[in-house]
Amino acid sequence: MSVLVRDDGFHTEDFDGLAVELAPTTKPDEIATLIANAGLVVVRFDSFADGRGFTLGRLVRAAGYTGRLRARGPLIADQYAMARRAGFDEVEIPPEIAARQSEADWLSRADWQAHDYRKRLGFKGCDSLLA
Amino acid sequence: MYQHNDFDQAFLRNRNAQFRSQVERRLSGSLTEDEFKPLRLMNGVYLQLHAYMLRVAIPYGTLSADQMRVLAEVAERWDRGYGHFTTRQNIQFNWVALTDIPDILDRMAEVGMHAIQSSGNCIRNTTADALAGASADELADPRPYAELIRQWSTDHAEFQFLPRKFKIAVTGSPEDRAAIAAHDVGLQLVEQGGEIGFRVLVGGGLGRTPMLAQELRAFLPSAELLPYLEAILSAYNLIGRRDNKYKARIKITVFEHGIDTFRAAVEEQFAKIRPAYTGEDQALLAEIAAQFALPDLRENLAEFDATTRAVDPLYAAWAARAVTDHKRADHASVTVALKVAGEEPGDASAAQMRALADIAERYGYNELRITHSQNVVLPHVAREDLPTVHAALLRAGLAAANMGRLGDIIACPGMDYCALATARSIPLAQEIAQHFQTLGLEEEIGALNLKISGCINACGHHHLGHIGILGLDRAGAENYQITIGGHEGDKKHPAAIGEKMGPGFAYEAVVPALERLLRTYLDLRNGAEETFLDAVKRLGLAPFRAALYAEVRDAA
Numbered sequence: 203m204s205v206l207v208r209d210d211g212f213h214t215e216d217f218d219g220l221a222v223e224l225a226p227t228t229k230p231d232e233i234a235t236l237i238a239n240a241g242l243v244v245v246r247f248d249s250f251a252d253g254r255g256f257t258l259g260r261l262v263r264a265a266g267y268t269g270r271l272r273a274r275g276p277l278i279a280d281q282y283a284m285a286r287r288a289g290f291d292e293v294e295i296p297p298e299i300a301a302r303q304s305e306a307d308w309l310s311r312a313d314w315q316a317h318d319y320r321k322r323l324g325f326k327g328c329d330s331l332l333a
Numbered sequence: 334m335y336q337h338n339d340f341d342q343a344f345l346r347n348r349n350a351q352f353r354s355q356v357e358r359r360l361s362g363s364l365t366e367d368e369f370k371p372l373r374l375m376n377g378v379y380l381q382l383h384a385y386m387l388r389v390a391i392p393y394g395t396l397s398a399d400q401m402r403v404l405a406e407v408a409e410r411w412d413r414g415y416g417h418f419t420t421r422q423n424i425q426f427n428w429v430a431l432t433d434i435p436d437i438l439d440r441m442a443e444v445g446m447h448a449i450q451s452s453g454n455c456i457r458n459t460t461a462d463a464l465a466g467a468s469a470d471e472l473a474d475p476r477p478y479a480e481l482i483r484q485w486s487t488d489h490a491e492f493q494f495l496p497r498k499f500k501i502a503v504t505g506s507p508e509d510r511a512a513i514a515a516h517d518v519g520l521q522l523v524e525q526g527g528e529i530g531f532r533v534l535v536g537g538g539l540g541r542t543p544m545l546a547q548e549l550r551a552f553l554p555s556a557e558l559l560p561y562l563e564a565i566l567s568a569y570n571l572i573g574r575r576d577n578k579y580k581a582r583i584k585i586t587v588f589e590h591g592i593d594t595f596r597a598a599v600e601e602q603f604a605k606i607r608p609a610y611t612g613e614d615q616a617l618l619a620e621i622a623a624q625f626a627l628p629d630l631r632e633n634l635a636e637f638d639a640t641t642r643a644v645d646p647l648y649a650a651w652a653a654r655a656v657t658d659h660k661r662a663d664h665a666s667v668t669v670a671l672k673v674a675g676e677e678p679g680d681a682s683a684a685q686m687r688a689l690a691d692i693a694e695r696y697g698y699n700e701l702r703i704t705h706s707q708n709v710v711l712p713h714v715a716r717e718d719l720p721t722v723h724a725a726l727l728r729a730g731l732a733a734a735n736m737g738r739l740g741d742i743i744a745c746p747g748m749d750y751c752a753l754a755t756a757r758s759i760p761l762a763q764e765i766a767q768h769f770q771t772l773g774l775e776e777e778i779g780a781l782n783l784k785i786s787g788c789i790n791a792c793g794h795h796h797l798g799h800i801g802i803l804g805l806d807r808a809g810a811e812n813y814q815i816t817i818g819g820h821e822g823d824k825k826h827p828a829a830i831g832e833k834m835g836p837g838f839a840y841e842a843v844v845p846a847l848e849r850l851l852r853t854y855l856d857l858r859n860g861a862e863e864t865f866l867d868a869v870k871r872l873g874l875a876p877f878r879a880a881l882y883a884e885v886r887d888a889a
Contacts, residue, residue, distance in 0.1 A: 230571065230601065251371060251454075253494025257570045260491060264605045278368050280355065287490035303363055310354070317344045319484045323559065324613025327606060328490075 205300040206272075207282065207293045209312045212305045217242050217270065224262070226254040233258070234265045243267060245290070247275030256288040263289035263328050279307040283314035287321075289328035334397055334700060335480050335624045337445035345442040348449065348488070352376045353435035375455050375493060377448025378434055382752045387426045387434055388451040389441065393461035393479040393503070394422035394710075396701040398690040403444045405686035411437050416686070418671060418679045420743055420794060421500065422460045422703045423451050427750055455493045456486035456566070460502045462510040463704035466625055467666050467712040469658040473522045473529050475503040475511075477622040478558060481614065485559050492566050496573035497581035499566070500538075512705055512821045513537070514545045514828035515797060517583045518565060523552060530554045535565060535595070536587035539791035543830045544584045547592045549599065560610045564603035572598065627660075628698040628713060635663035635716035648723050654734040656719060659712075667697075667711040667722060668704070670733040670741060674766040677759045678744045679707030688729035696722050706743060708736060739774075739781045739851075740766040743794055747787030747804065754787035756804025756811040761785060761843060768844050769851075778851055780864040782821075797821050799866045800850070801831045802843065812837035815846065817877055818869045826866060834878050846881050853880035 206213040219241035226248055228236070237243050243262055247255045255273055262271055273285045274294040285293050295303075315321070337345070352372075359369040379386040389404070396404075404424055408416045411433050412426040419425055429437065441447060451458050459482045461475045462468070482501060486492070492499070502516040513519025519534035531553045537546030553561055565583075573586045580589075587595045638656075642649040657666040669689065672678050681689070693701045693711055696718040702710035714722055726732040735741045742765065745751065747758030762785055769775050784798030788805070795801030801816040815838065819831030838846050851865070857876060858868045869877065 250368065251494055252575060253491065254571055254575075256491040256494070257567050260567075261605070264609070278364070280351070280372055281494075284490045284493060302365075303358075307358065307363060317340075317347050317488070319344070319487050320489060322340065322613070323481075323485055323617060324611040325559075325609055326611055327609030 204274075204294050204296055207295060207308045208291070209286075209314075211309055212300065213292075223274070224258055226252060226258070228258055230261050233261055237262060237265065237267055240267075240269065242270045242272060244272045244274045244294070247273060247277055250275070250277050250281060256284055259285070259288040259290050260328050279303045279311060282308055282311040286314040287318060287328060334395060335392075335476075335621060341445065342442075344487070345445070345447055348376075348447070349435065349438045349442055352438060356431065356435060371453055371494065374453030375450055376434075376438070377451040378431070379452055380752070381427065381750055382748075383750070384428050385431045385434070386750070387429045387437060387448055388419070388423045389426070389446060389448045390451045390458040391422045391424060391446075391703050392458060392483050393465065393476050394463050394703045394705075395476065396703065397444075398694040398697075398699050398701065400444045400446055401686050401690040401693070401701055403441060403446065405683040405690070407437055407440065408683040408686065415680050415682045417677070417746065418681065418703050418707045418709070420705050420707060420792070421458060422463075422705065423458060424703070425746075427746075449487060450493075452498075453493075454495045454497050455499065456489065456495075457498055457500045459483055459486070460500075460511055460516075460705060462504045462506055463702040463710045464510060464657065464666055464712060465505055465702075466627065467659055467664075468506055468508075469660050470508055471506045471660065472524060473505045474622075474625055475505040475520075475522060476625050477618060478520070478522075478531075478555070479503050480621050480625075481559065481618050482562065484617075485562070485614070492570060495566070495570055496575050496586075497578065497583075499569075499583065501562075507824055509822050509828075510705070512794070512797065512828075514822050515539055515794065516546060518562065519546050520558075522555075525552045528554060531558065533561070533565075536584040536592075538582050538584040539794055539796050540582070541579060541789040541791070542585065543791065543796040544588065545828050545830065546584075547587065549592070549596055556612075556615055557607065559614050560606045561599075561603055563606050564599045567602040567606070568595065568598040628700070630661055630664055630698075630713065631715060633663055633715040633717035638665070638716040638719045641720045645720070648720055651723050651732055651734040652719060654736050654738070655723075663716055664713055665716055665719060667714050667719070668736045669709040669711070669726060669731050670735050671708050671731075672735055672741050672766070673730065673733050674735075674740055674770045675763050678742050678762050681709075685729055685731060688725070688731065692722055692725050692729075696725075706736075706741060708741070735766075735775065737780050737782070738776070739769050739778055739783055742766060742783050742785060743798070744785040745787050745792035747785075751787065751792075753790055754804070755789075755806040756787045756813065757840070758785045758787040758793060758804060761802070761804070761813070761840065764844055765847060768848070772848075774851065774855075777855065777861075778865065779861060780866075781851075782866075784819075795819070796830045797828070798831060799864075799869070800847070803837075805837060807837065811840045813840065813843050815843075815850075815881060817850075817874065818866070820866060826870065832874055834874070834881050836882075849880045849883055850877055853877060 786793035816831030822828030
């Protein structure tokens with residue numbers, strides 16, 4: 203079973219409702235329509251090396267979405283801060299990754315709000331309340 | 334010079350601790366080799382032919398004397414006693430052990446140096462004119478903007494897994510000394526109605542598909558720099574190709590979609606991103622800019638330079654090549670050639686690095702620059718001190734005065750170091766430089782820019798050489814293609830990609846072919862004022878092609 207990662211560690215699936223998944227190929231002008239009634243927006247990463255989802259996450263926030271936003275795919279612990287700073291609330295990883303990269307590895311990046319140059323430069327684009 | 338503040342220092346300590354843990358997690362198996370690779374690359378660690386290579390960033394080419402001394406220390410403690418300055422204002426250490434790299438990074442962080450994003454599919458070290466803040470012909474200093482870009486691009490949440498690497502260069506002078514047309518994004522400071530802003534170019538790059546950058550915006554107000562760059566990168570991140578690494582650079586994205594479609598995609602992103610920047614970046618920019626103020630230049634007996642030139646021909650010959658006018662007339666910038674005939678272009682020993690640091694500390698207001706031609710600049714030297722600086726450089730073996738001449742060759746590491754190379758570059762550069770120096774023709778030939786790449790990835794920028802040499806492998810033998818007419822671009826001639834002359838030459842045949850080519854130029858030119866590039870523009874390629882292949886034809 204896949205594992206959800208949040209700032210306080212690993213969780214099992216706890217969402218029940220209408221989830222909308224956006225593929226990496228989603229075009230920016232399609233986002234608002236696709237997510238209109240979603241209770242959970244999931245941005246899919248097919249590979250950890252494909253960074254499109256980070257920009258898509260930020261665009262979901264820029265579209266005014268303030269609900270739960272999830273990155274789904276084989277991301278690595280070192281990308282947790284990137285996902286959080288791009289506007290995601292949580293990361294859903296396959297069991298193979300969770301078995302190899304411990305909860306401690308992921309928790310070591312839970313301080314994603316520290317040492318953030320872009321935030322220091324006044325960027326507010328992923329703050330859903332201001333978008 | 335920019336001094337790292339508490340935020341920068343804490344960032345570096347944290348980043349280095351992360352990398353140390355990544356190396357440990359690779360060794361323990363928590364990270365696979367595939368997962369570790371982009372992490373080590375974004376920390377400057379390449380796997381070369383024989384060993385790991387560490388590429389250290391020298392942001393916009395600026396170094397203090399103390400930073401140069403730490404580079405010397407790294408070379409001695411962890412490498413083989415020397416380092417290699419690159420065409421993008423980095424220094425490479427070619428023989429380090431992976432397990433030593435976390436310690437090297439910690440040592441460098443003590444003086445505000447790092448290897449962050451010097452490799453990998455992310456925004457690389459931002460480069461700038463090596464004479465920034467000093468040259469007489471500058472509109473505005475590009476370094477504060479380059480530092481702003483460094484901060485913005487460092488550990489950027491969205492842009493560390495781009496389709497491909499991304500290089501930005503900034504120049505503040507109409508005389509482009511940063512090769513901006515050959516970058517993914519090139520920024521030129523311009524003025525419009527009394528306001529400073531940028532002319533923004535996009536989609537330049539060399540490699541196997543050389544392209545010159547096109548204009549994306551004629552004038553971008555300087556306050557919109559970060560949101561506009563963010564818009565360019567967002568558009569590229571989404572539509573850049575990921576199916577073929579040879580088509581993944583932004584130059585191909587722009588070429589395939591067309592500049593107008595790409596511009597529309599950028600503007601769509603810009604409209605969303607512009608309001609997300611609250612203006613704090615401009616307050617920080619003002620703080621950064623204050624740190625790049627000109628040092629307190631001292632009054633001095635500047636005429637000692639001219640009077641020494643009149644009586645000392647050796648000094649006069651060096652000064653004619655090495656000394657550039659400064660924005661203050663009683664000072665000058667000094668270029669130090671790292672192109673000693675018979676040595677590897679761009680290499681400096683630990684002893685040479687220390688000598689340069691000492692000279693910079695005593696006579697150069699503590700500042701050094703690395704140029705994109707792999708040379709070193711002392712940006713501010715009192716003219717009174719120039720003869721003393723020359724003497725000190727002579728003692729250090731660094732007084733070759735071949736800047737902008739044939740011997741000032743740019744060459745990639747080639748097959749001696751690089752796993753991608755298909756031919757040798759460095760030994761060829763050494764032979765060419767020595768051959769023409771022995772003939773005594775270098776000075777007569779005058780201004781000439783010769784560049785050598787050891788494979789089609791074009792790290793030696795051969796496409797932009799007045800003479801470019803590309804080393805390939807043809808059925809197991811090295812074969813060198815020659816291009817002519819390439820140019821980085823200046824006020825006289827726009828940037829241009831060199832034209833391929835014809836079939837390649839075997840290794841031993843390159844030097845004789847170049848000699849035929851250059852003797853033909855000397856025969857045909859309208860006096861010494863007409864440079865090789867001028868002559869190619871006036872006469873076309875035909876006489877030079879004929880000269881290159883004359884011997885082949887005679888033998889047939």
